[in-house]
Amino acid sequence: MKTFGKYLILISTLFIRRERFSVYAKLVVDESISVGYNSIFIVVIVSSFIGAVTAVQTGYNLVSDLIPVSVIGTIVRDMTILELAPTIISIVLAGKVGSNIAGHLGTMRITEQIDAFEVMGINSASYLILPKILGCMIMFPMLVIISGFLSIYGGYLAGTLTGALTEQEYIRGIRSGFQEYNIWFALIKSLVFAFIISSISAYNGYFTKGGALEVGQSSTTAVTNSCIAVLLADFLLAKLLL
Amino acid sequence: MIEFSGINKTFQGKVVLTNVSGTFTQGICNLIIGASGTGKSVLLKSLVGLVKPDSGSIQYDGREFTKASNDVKQEIRKEIGMLFQGGALFDSKTVEQNVMFPLDMHTKMSKEEKLDRVNYCLQRVGLENVNHLMPSQISGGMQKRVGIARAFVMNSKYLYCDEPNSGLDPQTSIRIDNLIQDITHEFNITTIVVTHDMNSVLEIGEHVIFMYKGEKIWDGSRTNILDTEVKTLQDFLFANKLIREMKAHK
Numbered sequence: 001m002k003t004f005g006k007y008l009i010l011i012s013t014l015f016i017r018r019e020r021f022s023v024y025a026k027l028v029v030d031e032s033i034s035v036g037y038n039s040i041f042i043v044v045i046v047s048s049f050i051g052a053v054t055a056v057q058t059g060y061n062l063v064s065d066l067i068p069v070s071v072i073g074t075i076v077r078d079m080t081i082l083e084l085a086p087t088i089i090s091i092v093l094a095g096k097v098g099s100n101i102a103g104h105l106g107t108m109r110i111t112e113q114i115d116a117f118e119v120m121g122i123n124s125a126s127y128l129i130l131p132k133i134l135g136c137m138i139m140f141p142m143l144v145i146i147s148g149f150l151s152i153y154g155g156y157l158a159g160t161l162t163g164a165l166t167e168q169e170y171i172r173g174i175r176s177g178f179q180e181y182n183i184w185f186a187l188i189k190s191l192v193f194a195f196i197i198s199s200i201s202a203y204n205g206y207f208t209k210g211g212a213l214e215v216g217q218s219s220t221t222a223v224t225n226s227c228i229a230v231l232l233a234d235f236l237l238a239k240l241l242l
Numbered sequence: 243m244i245e246f247s248g249i250n251k252t253f254q255g256k257v258v259l260t261n262v263s264g265t266f267t268q269g270i271c272n273l274i275i276g277a278s279g280t281g282k283s284v285l286l287k288s289l290v291g292l293v294k295p296d297s298g299s300i301q302y303d304g305r306e307f308t309k310a311s312n313d314v315k316q317e318i319r320k321e322i323g324m325l326f327q328g329g330a331l332f333d334s335k336t337v338e339q340n341v342m343f344p345l346d347m348h349t350k351m352s353k354e355e356k357l358d359r360v361n362y363c364l365q366r367v368g369l370e371n372v373n374h375l376m377p378s379q380i381s382g383g384m385q386k387r388v389g390i391a392r393a394f395v396m397n398s399k400y401l402y403c404d405e406p407n408s409g410l411d412p413q414t415s416i417r418i419d420n421l422i423q424d425i426t427h428e429f430n431i432t433t434i435v436v437t438h439d440m441n442s443v444l445e446i447g448e449h450v451i452f453m454y455k456g457e458k459i460w461d462g463s464r465t466n467i468l469d470t471e472v473k474t475l476q477d478f479l480f481a482n483k484l485i486r487e488m489k490a491h492k
Contacts, residue, residue, distance in 0.1 A: 112330040119290050120344050121319035
């Protein structure tokens with residue numbers, strides 16, 4: 001409870017004694033580029049394969065002749081939009097972006113750079129953490145959209161190349177019973193996960209004490225806590241919004 | 243002038259500062275000395291507000307700091323420059339961006355004005371043609387000098403230096419000490435240096451406070467420190483056998 005209280009206090013300090021808007025604008029753009037551009041490669045790889053694997057495994061489990069094979073497309077689409085793209089990609093990004101945030105802030109803490117901000121009369125939490133959170137909240141939904149496309153395309157390639165179904169069957173499957181609300185649900189999830197991952201990682205990094213060993217521990221704790229929080233939030237959002 | 247009185251600080255039941263009081267005068271180098279773990283750095287961090295004392299009062303030219311609102315503290319902090327032990331330069335910014343940073347955040351100067359001021363400060367600490375280098379590309383002594391330039395770029399009224407000579411060779415240490423003293427006199431700054439370097443004490447110790455087990459034991463200057471009768475201060479000053487022998491032959 002004490003840790004959670006400290007986390008809430010940190011979040012509240014992001015919005016007091018803020019700097020000028022122009023200061024944040026540049027920082028947010030820099031963080032967005034850092035989060036988005038540097039994560040594209042891993043998102044492309046993971047998304048393509050999870051779509052492909054979902055298609056192959058669904059095809060393998062379709063043993064009844066009563067179920068049309070086009071259902072593979074439908075399952076890949078719904079799995080991708082509802083769970084794989086927002087949640088799995090967020091967990092992957094918790095490892096990549098979360099550890100980066102915690103490591104960066106932790107190093108700044110132990111080398112007294114954060115103290116230097118405070119002595120200069122700058123709200124270090126707001127200056128350092130707020131742009132990271134906003135950068136993640138801007139880029140995570142975009143990465144999830146890219147992931148969704150690539151996952152569905154990966155399923156298409158795997159399904160058609162292995163002969164599990166034809167191109168027409170796959171297209172019919174992904175168009176069948178499409179609900180636009182699922183897209184909004186995925187985007188809401190990505191926004192919530194972006195906030196959770198960036199803020200928890202920032203918390204762990206910002207309050208690092210000690211030396212290089214503790215910076216490593218902060219990064220590990222940040223990733224672990226972020227993943228747990230993402231899965232918990234995933235369940236709560238599914239219960240609340242579906 | 244900085245006045246502080248009755249400063250007490252405890253960390254998890256361990257007493258670190260006990261009723262520490264004193265005054266740091268403007269225009270001279272004020273040194274806080276003592277062995278490791280005697281509370282020097284905690285006192286310094288209390289004075290700049292990085293550590294909140296359990297009790298006591300700190301006043302910057304009559305302005306109460308400890309109990310002040312965040313806005314008042316922020317205004318006072320804009321007048322404070324600090325050189326950290328490791329330099330604490332922002333590693334993602336160049337030397338020029340590091341020194342310019344306080345100006346970017348707190349002034350409405352034009353880009354040219356800021357650049358002029360940065361170049362003047364870098365020149366004043368003896369650095370040229372390093373503007374576009376990253377902190378990792380310059381030596382420890384140069385990092386300290388960049389740190390000093392950043393500390394007084396805002397025309398700071400108060401300059402804090404936390405062990406400015408740690409990790410530096412004797413010649414560079416003396417250069418840094420002299421630079422701090424020159425800047426202090428030139429700009430009439432209230433400078434506070436935390437150190438356990440005897441060379442610094444004898445070189446720039448115009449006012450010296452000796453800390454022992456969280457208490458202020460002695461207050462004086464470099465001119466009378468060697469004649470002290472305080473046993474703990476004598477043990478600190480004459481820890482080196484050579485210096486003990488030199489004193490015996492005096």
